[in-house]
Structures are given as C-alpha cells and as structure tokens.
Amino acid sequence: MLRAMPVLQVADVTRSVSFYCGKLGFFSHGTWGDGPDFCIVQRGKVSIALDRSRAEGPVPNNQYWAAYLYVEDADALCADFRARGVEIVRELEDAPYGLRDFDIRDPDGHIIAFGHDLEPGPVEPGLLAEDPTSA
Numbered sequence: 001m002l003r004a005m006p007v008l009q010v011a012d013v014t015r016s017v018s019f020y021c022g023k024l025g026f027f028s029h030g031t032w033g034d035g036p037d038f039c040i041v042q043r044g045k046v047s048i049a050l051d052r053s054r055a056e057g058p059v060p061n062n063q064y065w066a067a068y069l070y071v072e073d074a075d076a077l078c079a080d081f082r083a084r085g086v087e088i089v090r091e092l093e094d095a096p097y098g099l100r101d102f103d104i105r106d107p108d109g110h111i112i113a114f115g116h117d118l119e120p121g122p123v124e125p126g127l128l129a130e131d132p133t134s135a
Helices: 013-023 074-083
Strands: 007-010 027-032 038-043 046-052 065-070 088-094 099-105 111-117
Touching: 007 013, 013 027, 013 038, 013 046, 074 088, 074 099, 074 111
Parallel strands: 007 046, 065 111
Antiparallel strands: 027 038, 038 046, 088 099, 099 111
C-alpha cells in the first residue's frame, strides 16, 4: 500500500473546494459530475476526496476527527491557517500520544487534526518501522 485518501461527505462540493483550496492551501484536481458531485484536493502528499452527499438530511459528522494529517511543523501551519481566517477549534498542544497538534472544522462540520511528532523517529509519523505482529 502506498497512501490513503480520506473521503468526506459534503453538502456542497464547490463550497468545500473553496475552503480547502482558499483557506487550507490545497489545490484541486478538478471536479466531476453535474453538481459538481466529487473533487479531489491535494496539498503535498495529502489528498482528500470531497463527495457530495446524496442522502436526505444533514451531512453526517464523525464522532470526532474525520481525518488526522501529519505535517512537518504544526506550529507554522496553525499560524498560516490563522492568518487565512481558519477557525481553530482546538489550540496547539503537546498531546499524550506524542504529537503536537491542533484541530480545525470545515464548512460541513468535519474536524480535521494536523500534527507533528514530538520525537521524530526513523520512519514517517504515524508509521512503525515494521509490523509487530509479523514476528
């Protein structure tokens, strides 16, 4: 496996693309469908799919995080988002799970976390060097 792409249900793809590109610094791969119905946005190696909800009623919200995105410098990114007018719903903190992170909320209510390792190791954040169950 190479990487993952969270797929978020959104009420309005155009509004979401505007937020992710204009406020969070992603770029769009383009949109698909007449709504439009779908879009992939990307920043660095991170992609997020924005999928227009076709169900009646409000767009579902996650229990808490819709996605956790590992970054090089959470402090710098938080400052960048703040300067772009992004609402920070949980301020920067050193979390007990070894990451420095913060949360934002997108226009549909999805909470997205951004964080970096407090003690970087030999592999990228969120990964283990090897599968502990394969021993």
